[in-house]
Amino acid sequence: xxxxxxxxxxxxxxxxxxxxxxxxxxxxxxxxxxxxxxxxxxxxxxxxxxxxxxxxxxxxxxxxxxxxxxxxxxxxxxxxxxxxxxxxxxxxxxxxxxxxxxxxxxxxxxxxxxxxxxxxxxxxxxxxxxxxxxxxxxxxxxxxxxxxxxxxxxxxxxxxxxxxxxxxxxxxxxxxxxxxxxxxxxxxxxxxxxxxxxxxxxxxxxxxxxxxxxxxxxxxxxxxxxxxxxxxxxxxxxxxxxxxxxxxxxxxxxxxxxxxxxxxxxxxxxxxxxxxxxxxxxxxxxxxxxxxxxxxxxxxxxx
Amino acid sequence: xxxxxxxxxxxxxxxxxxxxxxxxxxxxxxxxxxxxxxxxxxxxxxxxxxxxxxxxxxxxxxxxxxxxxxxxxxxxxxxxxxxxxxxxxxxxxxxxxxxxxxxxxxxxxxxxxxxxxxxxxxxxxxxxxxxxxxxxxxxxxxxxxxxxxxxxxxxxxxxxxxxxxxxxxxxxxxxxxxxxxxxxxxxxxxxxxxxxxxxxxxxxxxxxxxxxxxxxxxxxxxxxxxxxxxxxxxxxxxxxxxxxxxxxxxxxxxxxxxxxxxxxxxxxxxxxxxxxxxxxxxxxxxxxxxxxxxxxxxxxxxx
Numbered sequence: 001x002x003x004x005x006x007x008x009x010x011x012x013x014x015x016x017x018x019x020x021x022x023x024x025x026x027x028x029x030x031x032x033x034x035x036x037x038x039x040x041x042x043x044x045x046x047x048x049x050x051x052x053x054x055x056x057x058x059x060x061x062x063x064x065x066x067x068x069x070x071x072x073x074x075x076x077x078x079x080x081x082x083x084x085x086x087x088x089x090x091x092x093x094x095x096x097x098x099x100x101x102x103x104x105x106x107x108x109x110x111x112x113x114x115x116x117x118x119x120x121x122x123x124x125x126x127x128x129x130x131x132x133x134x135x136x137x138x139x140x141x142x143x144x145x146x147x148x149x150x151x152x153x154x155x156x157x158x159x160x161x162x163x164x165x166x167x168x169x170x171x172x173x174x175x176x177x178x179x180x181x182x183x184x185x186x187x188x189x190x191x192x193x194x195x196x197x198x199x200x201x202x203x204x205x206x207x208x209x210x211x212x213x214x215x216x217x218x219x220x221x222x223x224x225x226x227x228x229x230x231x232x233x234x235x236x237x238x239x240x241x242x243x244x245x246x247x248x249x250x251x252x253x254x255x256x257x258x259x260x261x262x263x264x265x266x267x268x269x270x271x272x273x274x275x276x277x278x279x280x281x282x283x284x285x286x287x288x289x290x291x292x293x294x295x296x297x298x299x300x301x302x303x
Numbered sequence: 304x305x306x307x308x309x310x311x312x313x314x315x316x317x318x319x320x321x322x323x324x325x326x327x328x329x330x331x332x333x334x335x336x337x338x339x340x341x342x343x344x345x346x347x348x349x350x351x352x353x354x355x356x357x358x359x360x361x362x363x364x365x366x367x368x369x370x371x372x373x374x375x376x377x378x379x380x381x382x383x384x385x386x387x388x389x390x391x392x393x394x395x396x397x398x399x400x401x402x403x404x405x406x407x408x409x410x411x412x413x414x415x416x417x418x419x420x421x422x423x424x425x426x427x428x429x430x431x432x433x434x435x436x437x438x439x440x441x442x443x444x445x446x447x448x449x450x451x452x453x454x455x456x457x458x459x460x461x462x463x464x465x466x467x468x469x470x471x472x473x474x475x476x477x478x479x480x481x482x483x484x485x486x487x488x489x490x491x492x493x494x495x496x497x498x499x500x501x502x503x504x505x506x507x508x509x510x511x512x513x514x515x516x517x518x519x520x521x522x523x524x525x526x527x528x529x530x531x532x533x534x535x536x537x538x539x540x541x542x543x544x545x546x547x548x549x550x551x552x553x554x555x556x557x558x559x560x561x562x563x564x565x566x567x568x569x570x571x572x573x574x575x576x577x578x579x580x581x582x583x584x585x586x587x588x589x590x591x592x593x594x595x596x597x598x599x600x601x602x603x604x605x606x
Contacts, residue, residue: 088486183391185509186529206488207510210527219524219601224513226489258604298522299602301561 002042003141003247007034007240008108008133009123011048011072015083015097016232016275018090023230026276027058029080030123030146033233036280037240037267039065040288042247045114047071047133049106051078061281070111075102090228091205110136119247121239122166124148127158134165142252144168144199144243146235152178164196167252170239172203185210186217201242201261203235211261218258221298223269223291230275234268237280241267266291305345306444306550310337310543311411311436312426314351314375318386318400319535319578321393326533329579330361332383333426333449336536339583340543340570342368343591345550348417350374350436352409354382364584373414378405393531394508413439422550424542425469427451430461437468445555447471447502447546449538455481467499470555473542475506488513489520504545504564506538514564521561524601526572526594533578537571540583544570569594 009031016023035044045068052074062069080103083096108129115138122130122145130145137143145166151159152175159179163169169192173185182188185202189212192200202210206228208221241264242257249256266288273279312334319326338347347370355377365372383406386399411432418441425433425448433448440446448469454462455478462482466472472495476488485491492503492515505513507525514521544567545560552559569591576582 184529184531186527204510207507208522208524210524217527217601218604219511219527220604221511221513221522221524224489224520224522226487228487262604296605298520300605301521301523301565302599302603302605 003118003250004043004045005038005119005121005243005247006045006047006110006114006117006137007031007038007121007123007243008047008130009034009121009125009146009236010080010103011050011054012080012082012103014232014276015081016230017085017096018230019086019088020229021275023275025081027061028082028233028276030233030236032062033236033271033277033280034121034123034240034243035062035067036065036277037237037264037271038244038247039067040267040283040285041241041244041263042119044068044244045071045111045117047108047110047114049073049075049102051102052076054079068113071108071114073109075105077102079103084232086231090231093231108133118142118250119243120144121243122146122162123236124151127151127155127162131158131162131165134162142167142243142246144170144239146170146239147175149175149178160195163192166197168199168201169197170201170203170235170242172205172235176200176202199257203238205231205234209238209261209265211257213254216254218261220261220265220295223265223295223298225269225273228272231272232276234272237271238264238268240264262292262295263288266295306421306553307346307348308341308422308424308546308550309348309350309413309417309420309440310334310341310424310426310546311350311433312337312424312428312449312539313383313406314353314357315383315385315406317535317579318384319533320388320399321533322389322391323532324578326578328384330364331385331536331579333536333539335365336539336574336580336583337424337426337543337546338365338370339368339580340540340567340574341547341550342370343570343586343588344544344547344566345422347371347547348374348414348420350411350413350417352376352378352405354378354380354405357382371416374411374417376412378408380405382406387535389534393534396534411436421445422546423447424546425449425465426539427454430454430458430465434461434465434468437465445470445546445549447473447542449473449542450478452478452481463498466495469500471502471504472500473504473506473538473545475508475538479503479505502560506541508534508537512541512564512568514560516557519557521557521564523564523568523598526568526598526601528572528576531575534575535579537575540574541567541571543567565595565598566591569598
């Protein structure tokens with residue numbers, strides 16, 4: 001049986017504009033994308049907060065994915081709302097509106113049944129809250145974390161304390177440069193590994209991802225897609241695929257991490273094919289395996 | 304015995320400034336970098352033009368690499384000179400000075416002994432001149448070409464005529480977007496393949512390269528280097544490695560192209576480790592094979 005994955009982070013409703021279309025108030029948020037992605041591989045324990053406006057329908061959808069919602073707290077008020085607009089170049093987006101609502105007072109508490117989760121992912125929230133979750137866990141095999149430029153600037157000390165305690169950091173390349181103060185990716189990665197984590201995953205958007213550990217580098221391209229409809233949630237579903245695959249394998253070593261990073265890339269490549277979670281809702285494990293095979297032929301020069 | 308590679312393009316003296324150092328009047332130019340890179344794999348026939356200031360010493364160096372200089376014409380005047388400055392982010396550079404000198408009237412003529420070259424690379428010069436060289440060849444197995452934004456803007460019709468006649472185009476991602484008018488790389492690649500070439504290599508600098516043919520995509524990362532000293536000539540030595548490897552193999556198919564693109568990436572990764580041609584001057588085939596092996600472990604998730 002698989003290990004289980006616990007994820008802490010935002011649950012939101014997103015309004016997304018792209019040059020070719022828009023989606024209004026669709027289910028989103030880091031822990032939602034992560035959970036749905038991870039659920040293809042392993043049982044998921046979600047920790048998050050929603051308002052009284054959160055529909056039963058979305059709750060049922062998440063449950064049907066095999067996601068445990070015991071840790072999804074409902075608070076008086078509205079669910080977190082985000083709105084953004086992508087440019088013709090889909091790598092660039094403007095945030096049009098952010099309404100934190102109930103998410104503003106999110107103080108994650110792990111239900112008793114979550115505390116033995118083997119794989120844990122601390123989505124991008126205030127580093128002190130991430131550390132607090134870490135302290136509620138029994139003996140996880142691997143704790144991963146995400147963060148963002150805001151926390152690197154605003155809470156550098158709390159963030160450094162968190163980073164010294166996690167096993168894996170999964171962040172964007174711009175954050176890697178900012179956090180390390182280095183402009184070369186190899187030197188930047190080494191500096192971050194020196195801060196504590198044994199594993200660093202650098203997300204590079206359409207250019208794929210790099211993985212660094214002491215003495216090892218692994219590179220995977222992004223899957224070349226003809227139509228990127230909506231990049232929202234790509235990084236979170238990437239991380240969900242990585243941690244789901246690690247939980248399914250039950251071990252965290254070089255071999256399982258490399259495969260997990262490819263599975264993460266596979267799921268992320270599906271996410272961006274439609275608005276919001278639409279593509280993941282229709283996705284099957286068979287399609288995931290098929291694209292995993294396409295990643296092999298995409299990168300193979302050994303045979 | 305290997306096939307031979309013929310290359311047409313600039314021979315220059317470069318003055319290069321980087322945040323960490325500078326090099327004055329060092330041997331450079333597209334066909335020089337290409338030739339030296341290709342010479343690790345196969346015999347090379349170089350076509351270019353130099354002034355009366357071109358030192359015997361450089362001529363001897365190129366000859367000792369196994370490069371045939373019968374097509375290196377000496378004309379009255381000075382050799383092409385280029386000067387540029389790289390920013391802290393080595394992907395950005397400013398051209399400080401360009402003196403075309405004898406290169407301004409370059410009208411490449413292939414010596415009789417070159418016309419049977421099996422592999423041919425038309426470096427970035429005026430498209431009409433590239434087409435003219437193409438017409439001087441007997442029956443090459445594979446003709447590749449490079450170009451730049453200037454020709455895409457200034458000579459679009461001549462460029463399209465050239466592109467319809469070559470087998471392989473090797474250009475930067477920004478040129479792929481410009482030439483195709485598409486902002487998505489897969490759609491852009493398909494549009495360029497529709498213009499004639501069977502093979503398209505997209506150079507993405509520190510992100511590596513993509514290869515497209517009808518129904519096939521191959522991706523290779525750049526080798527992660529801790530110190531990039533001077534990016535000058537990376538793209539040209541990449542192409543040299545690709546064509547050298549193809550010539551050595553003697554066949555141009557999916558398998559040989561994928562391996563050739565990795566060899567190109569290997570040689571380019573050495574080029575940027577020192578100023579100008581300094582690293583390639585000291586490079587051995589054993590080091591190339593060792594780094595080829597490192598590319599395998601960099602990208603492997605199959606084992």
